[in-house]
Amino acid sequence: MNAKPVLGILLGDSTGVGPEIVAKTAASGFLSEHCRPILIGDNRIFENALRMVNAAAPHYTISETSEADWSKGIPVLDQKDQDPAEIEIGKINADCGKAVNRMIRLACRLCQEGAIEGFVFAPFNKSAMIEGGCSFESEHHLMASIFGVTGPFGEINVLGDLMTTRTTSHIPISAVSESLSVERILRAILLSYQTVKNTGVEHPVLGVAALNPHCGENGRCGREELDIIGPAIEKAREMGMDAQGPFSADILFIKAFRGDFHSVVTMYHDQGQIALKLKGFDQGITVAGGQPYPIVTCAHGTAYDIAGKGVVHTSAFENAVKMAAKMAVHKYANS
Structure with missing residues (x-):
């Protein structure tokens, strides 16, 4: 394998900032610096996004991944399914949701065929996906169905070297x-542990959050720590995982951000999201944990308030590309 993995780069929902993000990272040379990208989507959408951000990127269309030749520029696996003239930026569109569903299914199939080693997707709109015919509650459930995943899977949020997993x-x-x-x-805990290992960390250390203030004060302020969370940590340790805690949520991320843990397991959504977004709102990414291939995206959404204005920041998407490339290289080295 070339040192740079072949990654699918999905344009995302055309009503949001996704195409602009891909256009900016393609034009800056970032994509080609970190991987051998194959853009997946409608070439007209990509070219329209280049105009939005006032940039240029050498590219050409292909109908099969075997036609990719990066010496010519960035190949675009042209889906020919969206006309920019018919799309209103910043408004949910069922046809764009259909296109996203097709992108996901195509990218998953290309992974299974070995044509790409993983993929990075620009922001989707879940409502549009459902209006466009997706019968799953999220892209993660759709991908798990395609891949036949039977173990734990779900969103893993990442900021810098720290991951968080929600119970x-x-x-x-x-x-x-x-x-x-x-x-x-x-x-x-298992999902968190395995996802950290998939980035090349040999011995992950996990911090597990309590639910109640002060870890329940030995049962005086709730018994979840004694009856549920503590026993789960003990079982994880019996399975060979270095899971520690439970720790009160008000100190857990202080320890985590100073480097005590590779990952934090939280009990509910905002327990981790508030900490990560406060620390680095424009930097966070989401790894599709539990899937058999590296699949990553930026942690923010379609950002309708700034879509079409060419002002979107690309740092989170850049971090997603770097993570997917890192995971792809590790997967190949250990295959």
């Missing part, structure tokens, strides 16, 4: 406690 995600705070179990927490 529960998009549920009301009132439902968090009743949704916790030893098995569910253990799955989150």
Whole structure:
């Protein structure tokens, strides 16, 4: 394998900032510096995005990945399924959601065929995907279905060298406690552990969050730490994972950001998201944990408020490309 892996670069939802992000990173040379990119989407959307950001990037269209020749510029696997003239920027569009669904399925198939080693996708819009016919609640569930994933999977949020994994995600705070179990927490720990290992860390160290203030004060302020979280950590340690805690959430990320852990396992969505976004809102990325190939995206969404203005920052997407390339190289080296 060439030192630079072949990565699919998906343009994302055409109503948002995705195409502009890809255009900027292509024009700056960043994509070609870190991988051998194959853009996936409609070439007209890509060229329109180049005009939006007032940039140029050598590129050409291909109909099969075997036609890719990076000496000619960046190959675009042209889907010919979207006309920029028919798309209103900043407004949910079911046809754009359909195009995203096709991008995902194509990228997954190319991974399975060995044509690409992983992929990075610009922001999607889940509502558009569902309006466009996706029967899954998220792209992660769609990809898991395509790949036949049977183990734990889900979003892994990353900032710098620190990962976070959620035990529960998009549920009301009132439902968090009743949704916790030893098995569910253990799955989150296992997912976190394996995802860190997939980046090349031989012995991951994980910090696990408590649910209640002061770790429940030995049962005086809640028993989840004693009855559920602690036993899950103990089982993880019995399985050979270096899981530590539970730690009160108000000190856990102080320890994490100073380098005590490779990853943090949180009990609910905002427990980790607030810390990461406060620390580096424009830098965060999301790894598709539990999938059999490196799949990464920026942690922000379609940003309709600035879409079409050419002002979007690319640092998070750049971090996503670097992470996907790192994971692809590690996967190849250990295959």
